Amino acid sequence: MGILSKFQVYMPERKGLLSGALFMSAMSSLMGILPFIFIWLIVRELFKSQIESSQAVISVYAWWALGTALGGVLLYFLALTLSHLAAFRVETNMRRQAMQKIMQFPLGFFENNTSGRIRKIIDDNASVTHSFLAHQMPDLAGSILMPLVSLVLLFVFDWRLGLACLVPIAAALGIMSFMMGSQGRYFMKKYMNALEDMNTEAVEYVRGIPVVKVFQQTVFSFKNFHDSIIKYRDMVYKYTLMWERPMSLYVVIIHGFVYLLVPVSILLIGNGEDTSIILLDLIFYILITPVFGQSIMKNMYMNQAVGLAAEAVRRVEKLTDVEPLVVSDDPQSITSHEIVFKNVSFSYPGSDTKAVDSITFTVPQGKTFALVGASGGGKTTIARLVPRFWDVDTGQVSIGGVDVKHIAPKELMRHISFVFQNTKLFKTSLLDNIRYGNAHASNEAMECALEWAQCREILDKLPRGLDTVIGAEGTYLSGGEQQRIALARAILKDAPIIVLDEATAFSDPENEHLIQQALKKLTQGKTVLMIAHRLSSVVDVDSILVIDKGEIVEQGNHHELLEQQGLYADMWKEFQKSVQWTVGKEAHNA
Ligand SMILES: Nc1ncnc2c1ncn2[C@@H]1O[C@H](COP(=O)(O)OP(=O)(O)OP(=O)(O)O)[C@@H](O)[C@H]1O
Numbered sequence: 001m002g003i004l005s006k007f008q009v010y011m012p013e014r015k016g017l018l019s020g021a022l023f024m025s026a027m028s029s030l031m032g033i034l035p036f037i038f039i040w041l042i043v044r045e046l047f048k049s050q051i052e053s054s055q056a057v058i059s060v061y062a063w064w065a066l067g068t069a070l071g072g073v074l075l076y077f078l079a080l081t082l083s084h085l086a087a088f089r090v091e092t093n094m095r096r097q098a099m100q101k102i103m104q105f106p107l108g109f110f111e112n113n114t115s116g117r118i119r120k121i122i123d124d125n126a127s128v129t130h131s132f133l134a135h136q137m138p139d140l141a142g143s144i145l146m147p148l149v150s151l152v153l154l155f156v157f158d159w160r161l162g163l164a165c166l167v168p169i170a171a172a173l174g175i176m177s178f179m180m181g182s183q184g185r186y187f188m189k190k191y192m193n194a195l196e197d198m199n200t201e202a203v204e205y206v207r208g209i210p211v212v213k214v215f216q217q218t219v220f221s222f223k224n225f226h227d228s229i230i231k232y233r234d235m236v237y238k239y240t241l242m243w244e245r246p247m248s249l250y251v252v253i254i255h256g257f258v259y260l261l262v263p264v265s266i267l268l269i270g271n272g273e274d275t276s277i278i279l280l281d282l283i284f285y286i287l288i289t290p291v292f293g294q295s296i297m298k299n300m301y302m303n304q305a306v307g308l309a310a311e312a313v314r315r316v317e318k319l320t321d322v323e324p325l326v327v328s329d330d331p332q333s334i335t336s337h338e339i340v341f342k343n344v345s346f347s348y349p350g351s352d353t354k355a356v357d358s359i360t361f362t363v364p365q366g367k368t369f370a371l372v373g374a375s376g377g378g379k380t381t382i383a384r385l386v387p388r389f390w391d392v393d394t395g396q397v398s399i400g401g402v403d404v405k406h407i408a409p410k411e412l413m414r415h416i417s418f419v420f421q422n423t424k425l426f427k428t429s430l431l432d433n434i435r436y437g438n439a440h441a442s443n444e445a446m447e448c449a450l451e452w453a454q455c456r457e458i459l460d461k462l463p464r465g466l467d468t469v470i471g472a473e474g475t476y477l478s479g480g481e482q483q484r485i486a487l488a489r490a491i492l493k494d495a496p497i498i499v500l501d502e503a504t505a506f507s508d509p510e511n512e513h514l515i516q517q518a519l520k521k522l523t524q525g526k527t528v529l530m531i532a533h534r535l536s537s538v539v540d541v542d543s544i545l546v547i548d549k550g551e552i553v554e555q556g557n558h559h560e561l562l563e564q565q566g567l568y569a570d571m572w573k574e575f576q577k578s579v580q581w582t583v584g585k586e587a588h589n590a
């Protein structure tokens with residue numbers, strides 16, 4: 001029943017729907033038993049053998065039987081209507097509430113959960129919940145009530161015959177609950193795991209196809225997928241075999257209740273009881289016992305369905321069980337744009353190593369600072385702490401003297417433009433994509449941003465220009481082109497603070513040169529924190545922070561750092577070599 005209160009959370013203003021549906025379905029189940037009783041009453045009349053006088057009575061019973069049967073169907077229909085109303089409401093609210101919560105999560109949440117995954121979890125589980133509520137919920141009351149009512153009926157007419165029916169049913173149920181009990185649960189868990197493994201391997205296999213083709217491997221990549229299928233097959237095979245005997249026994253017993261009922265009746269008649277009464281009761285028990293057995297089966301299936309629905313709700317709740325971004329009650333506005341990191345440490349949720357450890361530095365307003373260092377050092381993490389992708393564990397990040405936690409999120413976003421490694425463009429027109437930067441920008445500003453971000457050449461290639469829809473009709477842009485569009489968006493936004501993660505690899509030097517020019521325009525007169533993957537970008541910046549294993553190991557401008565002969569000087573030597581190598585190669589090619 002706990003599950004119902006979980007659903008009520010998603011329909012606070014219509015709590016009555018669910019209880020209404022349950023009540024109707026309970027009534028419908030009770031009505032469903034009545035025809036059996038009336039039929040039995042008809043049989044009893046027939047036994048009395050005074051045909052003439054009982055004809056009238058029989059037809060009354062027959063009408064009642066028909067009426068209650070129809071009434072049962074009608075009530076069930078009403079229950080279904082109510083439950084469908086409840087289902088649609090719960091499903092809609094579940095999606096809405098999940099989305100509302102997600103909107104308040106820190107941006108970092110979306111780094112770890114792709115939009116595809118978020119959508120799948122919410123969609124799948126909301127529909128499981130819907131179909132449970134709409135189609136199975138109406139049977140819930142019946143599945144609890146029916147076994148109880150038929151159990152009572154079993155003993156009302158003749159407790160000895162009742163007992164004769166109950167013994168085989170209890171035995172069958174014993175077998176069933178033993179199977180579904182601890183052993184069943186153990187296997188069910190293994191079964192679910194094997195299923196999940198197989199699905200994961202299938203996805204991996206499909207995702208790996210390009211790599212497999214490039215490296216001309218066929219057999220090996222298939223091995224994991226194949227193994228998981230075999231594992232699944234063995235699992236299911238074993239599980240099925242495990243059920244073979246108990247299930248056969250169950251079916252034989254549940255349908256064979258008559259075997260015990262008949263001898264007991266004969267025994268009772270032999271003991272001198274009234275033959276006609278015993279026969280009459282026997283007929284009743286033959287009528288009612290299958291109803292009892294079925295209702296118990298229904299109850300078991302219902303338990304399973306309730307379990308699945310509860311799991312669906314739990315999965316959505318788990319996804320959305322994230323601390324929302326704390327919004328200050330008393331937000332302060334910022335008047336200057338100096339960025340200060342004071343003793344900042346941070347580790348990603350679920351990780352015990354610090355991605356960023358005791359970082360302290362200040363980017364004065366209007367200056368450009370660069371972060372460089374080995375991959376995985378923590379550069380992106382540091383940059384993400386400024387627009388509050390995550391909140392620091394200890395220490396403080398502030399802008400213009402105000403802790404970023406005390407700046408209203410909208411205000412913070414208004415002051416910062418960021419372009420990260422994994423630029424996200426929306427599946428709409430290029431125009432809309434760029435306008436996200438500033439919906440009210442004038443046409444001139446738009447033109448200027450396109451010019452500065454070197455987007456002209458991209459647009460000239462596309463027949464529909466700015467109206468081209470990304471992703472539609474196979475219009476995909478290269479990584480460098482996407483980053484230029486993102487830069488145009490950032491330029492249009494014209495925020496005073498810029499956080500920039502330079503793209504790691506551009507396919508061609510031409511593209512790289514264009515991006516460098518765009519960056520120069522973007523960062524003019526702004527306070528900039530940029531991550532540089534090519535050291536050529538940092539020669540002119542005001543200060544370079546060398547990041548290694550989450551810490552600042554060196555700091556200074558290009559010349560100062562070269563003089564220190566430390567990590568940066570080594571990196572610079574390596575960089576020089578690679579440039580010479582490239583130049584040499586190009587000269588060779590020419
Ligand atoms: N979303 C995340 N969840 C958990 N751990 C993360 C996440 N992003 C990064 N990390 C971890 O934090 C550490 C720092 O990563 P970060 O991305 O900041 O490095 P980086 O210096 O930007 O590297 P690169 O030059 O390759 O971009 C790494 O150990 C990485 O595995």
Ligand SMILES: [Mg+2]
Pocket residue numbers: 379380381421501
């Ligand atoms: Mg990075």
